[in-house]
Amino acid sequence: MSPSPGYTDDELRRAVDVSHSWRETLRHLGLAGTSSAAIRSVRRHADRLQLDYTHFAGGRHWSDAELAKAVLDAATWTEVARRLQLTGSSATATLQRHAGRLGLEIAHLAQLPLHENWAQPQLANLRRAGSLIAAAWYTLCGQDVSWPLEPCRYDLVVRDGARMRRVQVKTTTVASESGVWQVNVSTTSRRSRRIYTADEVxxxxxxxxxxxxxxxxxxxxxxxxxxxxxxxxRFRVRSGTVPHSLISPAPAPT
Structure with missing residues (x-):
């Protein structure tokens, strides 16, 4: 019985067997190889007959079977791409799309632990990062930020139009027993503590x-x-939380 005008089930079986793409299959059946509708129709009938077309590569140089084996044997998507000799920024997305189409098991690729040498943010570095974070925040707010050329009592100069503010950056990872953050806003010099004045900040x-x-x-x-x-x-301008795993022994407040 003919599944559609122009070819029989046996003709479709033979065409699929000797072809390497759906367009080539259409040509063997005497159909226009540029018709997307014809490709969908032929593929639907091939699925009805449970024909094996895993050897098809289409515009690819690898088959579904090769992808399945690469996914099974690899530990990362980068390795899958390397096994299939794929390069380029879109390779992973392409492979993931085809793996999803085939229903491949990819959990072992998606749940790899972080490499032990990868850098991880730590609150122990907050003191060094403080001025950079502040400068980035002001910049994101559309203000101009400059840095003093010589040591002085402020860390940044922030300009918003004609308005200029001298900004001292302070960080803390020290909290009271009740969980309230404590920050030191003075400096120590010659065994005495010195506060900041309006002439400085x-x-x-x-x-x-x-x-x-x-x-x-x-x-x-x-x-x-x-x-x-x-x-x-009332002066808080951003609310944020840090996972407990990032908290390391706290340095002294600045």
């Missing part, structure tokens, strides 16, 4: 151990050496 950009950001004007903390940040919630 306009604002403090504070980053706590959960990566909450605060922009606190100096006039809101005049004469103070340290702050409990729970009292400065």
């Amino acid at each position: 306009d604002d403090f950009f504070v980053i706590d151990g959960e990566l909450n950001f605060y922009v606190i004007p100096l006039e809101s903390m005049v004469g103070m050496h340290g702050l409990s940040l729970s009292a400065y919630e």
Whole structure:
């Protein structure tokens, strides 16, 4: 019985067996090899007959069977691409799409542990990163940021149009027993603690151990050496959380 006008089941079987693509199959059947509708129809009938066309590569130089073996034997998508001699930024996406079409088991590729040498963020580095984080935040807010050329009492100069603010950046990973973040806002010199004055600083950009950001004007903390940040919630400009796994032994607050 003919599944569609122009060819029989046996003719379709022979065409699929000797072809390497659906377009070639159409040509063997005497059909136009450029018709997408004809390809869909022929493939539907091939599926009805449960024909094996895993040797088809279409525009690819690898078959479904080769992909299945590469996925089974490889440990990463990069390795799958290498086994199939694929290069380019789209290789992984292409392979993942075909693996999904075939229903291949890919859990062993998607759930690999992170390489032990990969860098991981640690709160122990927050002090060094503080000024960079602050500069990035101001830049994202559309303000111009500059750095002092010589050591001084502020870390950044922030300009928003004609308005200029001198910003001192402080970080902390130290919390009280009740979980309130504590930050030191003075400096130590010759065994004495020195506070910041209005001649030196306009604002403090504070980053706590959960990566909450605060922009606190100096006039809101005049004469103070340290702050409990729970009292400065109105100055918080970003709320963030850090997974416990990233928390390492805390350095002294800055």
